[in-house]
Amino acid sequence: MSTDAIVLLKQDHKEIRKLFREFDQTGKTAVKTKGKIVDRILEALTVHTYLENECMYPSVRELLPDLEEEVLESYEEHHVADVLCMELAAMSPDNERFDAKTTVLIENVTHHIDEEEQDWFPKVRAGLSRKQLQEIGARMIELRAKAPRKPYQPGAVKKVADAILS
Helix, strand or coil: CCCCHHHHHHHHHHHHHHHHHHHHHCCCCCHHHHHHHHHHHHHHHHHHHHHHHHHHHHHHHHHCHHHHHHHHHHHHHHHHHHHHHHHHHCCCCCCCCHHHHHHHHHHHHHHHHHHHHHHHHHHHHHHCCHHHHHHHHHHHHHHHHHCCCCCCCHHHHHHHHHHHHC
16 A cells, blocks of 8 residues: 555545545435435545645645645635535435535535646645655554544534634
C-alpha cells in the first residue's frame, strides 16, 4: 500500500465517484436504497474531508506558501459540502428535497475533485518531495482510524464551526 498522500486522496476520490454513480443509477422510487447510498457517501466524505482539513491542507499550506489561496478555497468548498452533509444526515430519504440536495452535493464535490486532480495535485507533487508526500500520507493513514464517520460527530462538527467562525 502506498503512503503517498496524493495517491491516498485519489483512492478516496475514486470510491466517492463510485458512490455518486450508484446514487445516479438508482431508480427514483428506490428511496431506501438511495438513503443507504447517501449514508455511505456521507461517511466517505466526512472521513475524506477530515483527512484533508486536518493533515493535507495544513501541511501544504506550511510547506508551499504559494498555494495558500488554493488551500483557502478548498477549505471553503469543504465547508459547503459539510453543510450539505449535515442537512442530508438529518433528512429522511423520502423528503421531497432529498434527491435534489444530494445532486447539489454530488455536483459540488465532483467540481472540487476535478479541480484537485487536474490543477492542485500536480502543483503539490511538483513542490513537495516524494518523502514529504509519504510522510503526509502516513499521518493521514494514522488519522483515518480516528476520523469521524458521521457529519454530526465532534471532529466533523468542529470543521463546520471553524469555517463559520474563521
